[in-house]
Amino acid sequence: MLWIPALFVGTSLAIAIATGAAVLLYDAQWLVRGLGAGVADPLASGPGSVLDGTHGLLRALAVLLGIAAVSLIAGLWVGNGSQSEETVPAAARGWVGFLVALLLGAGFTAVWEAMAGFEGVALAQGTGLALTAALPAYFAGGVLGRLGGFAAVLETSGRRQVWLGVLLGTVVGSLMVGTFLGRPVLAVTAFLGATVLAAAGARFQGWIFDRVPRRRMVLHSPDRPELRFEAWHTLIPETTVHVLLERGRDVAVDRPPAGDWRTAVESTLAEDAAVFYVGAGSWSVQPQRRAWTMYEPDAAVRALACRGFGWDDSRMVSSLIPEEGGLTVVAEWGALGESLAHSQPLGVLLCALRDKEIERAWIRGPRGRLPDTLADAGFAAGMDVVRYVGAVEGSRGPPRLAPRRDELWCFSRSPEPPGPLPGMRSSPLPAQTAEDRREDPA
Numbered sequence: 298m299l300w301i302p303a304l305f306v307g308t309s310l311a312i313a314i315a316t317g318a319a320v321l322l323y324d325a326q327w328l329v330r331g332l333g334a335g336v337a338d339p340l341a342s343g344p345g346s347v348l349d350g351t352h353g354l355l356r357a358l359a360v361l362l363g364i365a366a367v368s369l370i371a372g373l374w375v376g377n378g379s380q381s382e383e384t385v386p387a388a389a390r391g392w393v394g395f396l397v398a399l400l401l402g403a404g405f406t407a408v409w410e411a412m413a414g415f416e417g418v419a420l421a422q423g424t425g426l427a428l429t430a431a432l433p434a435y436f437a438g439g440v441l442g443r444l445g446g447f448a449a450v451l452e453t454s455g456r457r458q459v460w461l462g463v464l465l466g467t468v469v470g471s472l473m474v475g476t477f478l479g480r481p482v483l484a485v486t487a488f489l490g491a492t493v494l495a496a497a498g499a500r501f502q503g504w505i506f507d508r509v510p511r512r513r514m515v516l517h518s519p520d521r522p523e524l525r526f527e528a529w530h531t532l533i534p535e536t537t538v539h540v541l542l543e544r545g546r547d548v549a550v551d552r553p554p555a556g557d558w559r560t561a562v563e564s565t566l567a568e569d570a571a572v573f574y575v576g577a578g579s580w581s582v583q584p585q586r587r588a589w590t591m592y593e594p595d596a597a598v599r600a601l602a603c604r605g606f607g608w609d610d611s612r613m614v615s616s617l618i619p620e621e622g623g624l625t626v627v628a629e630w631g632a633l634g635e636s637l638a639h640s641q642p643l644g645v646l647l648c649a650l651r652d653k654e655i656e657r658a659w660i661r662g663p664r665g666r667l668p669d670t671l672a673d674a675g676f677a678a679g680m681d682v683v684r685y686v687g688a689v690e691g692s693r694g695p696p697r698l699a700p701r702r703d704e705l706w707c708f709s710r711s712p713e714p715p716g717p718l719p720g721m722r723s724s725p726l727p728a729q730t731a732e733d734r735r736e737d738p739a
C-alpha cells in the first residue's frame with residue numbers, strides 16, 4: 298500500500314509545479330509574459346516578438362523544471378540518509394515541511410494574483426520560483442526518500458511501488474492543472490487543493506506506519522559480527538517482537554510465530570511450573586510466577602541474549618543437569634547435541650534427569666536431523682517417548698523469519714502422553730524402535 302501516499306505526493310507536487318509555472322510564465326489573460334523580448338505583451342509586437350517570447354518561455358520553463366529537479370534530488374538524498382530507527386519521526390518532519398511549503402506557495406500565489414504579478418519584477422519571480430517549485434520539490438523528495446527507506450526496512454518491493462505511485466500522481470496532477478486551472482479554479486485554490494491531498498497522503502502513511510513493525514533496537518556481539526539482536530515494535534495492535542539472529546537465521550524469538558513448537562510446549566505447562574531450558578532457542582516469554590533457569594554453551598549467544606531479552610545472569614547455569622528436581626526440561630538439539638558431544642551420551646543424561654524426578658523433557662530439532670537413537674535412549678532410561686512434527690510458515694517480516702519444519706520429542710516419567718499440541722501433530726517413532734518395543738514390552 299506504499300504506492301498510495303506516494304500517489305498523493307506526486308499529485309500534490311505536480312499541481313504545485315504546474316500551477317507555479319502557470320502564474321510565473323503567463324498573465325491573467327493566459328498570454329506569455331514578456332520573457333526575453335523585454336516587452337509586456339509579445340503578441341502585440343508582431344511575429345518576431347512572438348518568437349522571442351517563445352524562446353524566452355522555453356528558457357524560463359527549463360530553468361523552473363531544472364530547479365525543481367535539483368531540489369527534488371536534494372530532498373531524496375536527505376530522506377535516504379534517515380536511519381531505519383528514525384523512519385517515523387523523520388517521515389513526520391518531511392510531511393510537515395511539505396505541507397508548510399504548499400501553504401507558502403498558496404500564500405504567494407494569492408498575493409501574486411492580487412497584485413497582478415508584481416508587474417513581472419525579477420525579485421518577485423525569483424521568490425515565486427522558490428516558493429512554488431523549489432521548496433515543494435525539496436520536501437516532496439524528503440518524503441519519498443523516507444518512504445523508500447521504509448520499504449527497504451520491510452525488505453519488500455515497496456520501492457518500486459513508491460516510484461509507480463509518484464509517476465501516476467505526476468500524470469494525474471498535471472492533467473488536473475491543465476483541465477481546471479483558470480476555469481474557474483484560481484492558482485491559490487489549486488495550491489490549497491494540493492495541500493489537502495498532501496495531508497491525506499500523510500494521514501494514510503501514518504495509518505500504514507501504525508500497523509507495520511518498526512525496528513527499535515539493534516545489538517551486536519563484539520566478538521561475533523554475524524550475531525545480532527533486534528527489537529521490533531508495532532503500535533496497532535501494540536506488540537513487540539525480539540529476535541536473536543545469526544547469519545540471518547533466527548536463533549531465539551520472543552514471541553514465537555503461530556504454530557511454533559515453543560508455543561506448543563508452553564500449552565502443556567502450568568503457570569507456576571519450574572522449567573530448565575537448554576539453549577537460548579528453546580526459551581519463550583515466561584509468566585512472572587514461573588521459576589526458570591537456562592544452560593547455553595555458546596558464551597557469545599548467552600551474553601547477547603542476556604542483554605537483549607533482559608535476562609538476569611543468575612538464571613544462567615553451567616551444567617546440563619539442573620540442581621533442582623521435579624521440573625520440566627525444554628531443549629533445542631543444536632545446543633544439546635553440541636554439549637553432549639563433549640560430555641556424556643544422551644542415555645546417561647536422560648537417566649540423570651530421571652533421577653532428578655523431572656516431569657518431562659522436550660527435545661526439538663529440524664525434521665529428519667534428530668537421531669533415531671533418541672527413542673532408544675528414552676526407553677533405556679525408563680521413560681515414555683512421543684514424537685511430534687510441525688511446520689511453521691515463518692514471517693515475511695519484519696522481522697523476517699524463515700519457514701521451518703520442526704520435530705519435537707517428549708520424554709515423560711508418566712506413561713500418559715501430553716496429548717495433542719497446537720500447531721503440531723503426532724508422528725510414529727522410527728520403525729526399528731517401534732518393532733523392538735513390540736517384541737520386548739519390558
